[in-house]
Amino acid sequence: MAMDNKGFSITKENESKASQAELEFILNQATILLENTSKSADSVVNRSTILLTILLGLLSSVIGYTFSNYITLGFSLKGSLIITSVYLGIIIIKLYFNLKGNEYKSTGDHPKYLFNDWYFEDAKTDKDRIKKMLLIMIDSYQDRIEHNRSINQPRWNTFGFCMLLSVLIPIVFCVIFACLSWQSLSFLNFCAHSGLR
Numbered sequence: 001m002a003m004d005n006k007g008f009s010i011t012k013e014n015e016s017k018a019s020q021a022e023l024e025f026i027l028n029q030a031t032i033l034l035e036n037t038s039k040s041a042d043s044v045v046n047r048s049t050i051l052l053t054i055l056l057g058l059l060s061s062v063i064g065y066t067f068s069n070y071i072t073l074g075f076s077l078k079g080s081l082i083i084t085s086v087y088l089g090i091i092i093i094k095l096y097f098n099l100k101g102n103e104y105k106s107t108g109d110h111p112k113y114l115f116n117d118w119y120f121e122d123a124k125t126d127k128d129r130i131k132k133m134l135l136i137m138i139d140s141y142q143d144r145i146e147h148n149r150s151i152n153q154p155r156w157n158t159f160g161f162c163m164l165l166s167v168l169i170p171i172v173f174c175v176i177f178a179c180l181s182w183q184s185l186s187f188l189n190f191c192a193h194s195g196l197r
Contacts, residue, residue: 008142015135020127023134030141031107037148041104044155051162052095058169059088080177087172091165098158102151105144109137 066073066081073081 008139018131020131020134023131023138027134027138027141030138030145034105034107034141034145034148037145037152038104038106040152041102041148041155044152044159045099048095048098048155048159048162051159051166052092052099055088055092055095055166059085059092062088076177076180079180080173083176084169084173087165088169091162094158095162098155098162102155104151105147107141109140 062081062085066078066085070078
């Protein structure tokens with residue numbers, strides 16, 4: 001079972017030379033790394049949940065303020081609040097999809113996969129069987145680590161992007177308000193000069 005097909009750079013000959021202690025050390029390191037990918041998943045979900053909660057509160061406040069003062073608000077402020085609400089909604093939707101369940105792979109294995117007839121077929125001694133089990137577990141953990149990382153990386157990217165968009169909310173609001181105010185003033189000046197007023 002040469003492991004070079006999964007990113008391992010070891011020949012079949014050198015793989016067979018590995019001692020049980022060496023394989024146990026490698027499996028231990030793989031276990032630590034696999035557990036870290038699960039902790040990273042928990043961390044990104046917790047942070048996304050916190051940011052989502054804050055943004056939902058902010059969106060509720062903006063919508064509540066807009067509707068409670070809709071009549072008295074000027075065009076520029078009303079438009080700015082509505083567009084900012086849409087902007088917040090987009091960030092919230094992105095974060096929501098960041099929280100949707102993904103199947104992470106954890107440490108350990110089912111006993112039915114470990115206690116099997118094929119472990120006894122080629123192995124001549126108990127040591128051979130243990131080495132074979134360790135090699136298979138190491139290979140399996142490598143797959144699990146790569147799988148978990150393939151889920152975590154996009155989630156961290158999405159969280160970082162949403163965090164950046166969240167920090168920009170006041171700037172976005174100000175830019176929208178300035179543009180709408182300028183458009184309103186331009187329209188009023190046009191009306192005043194063309195006699196439409």
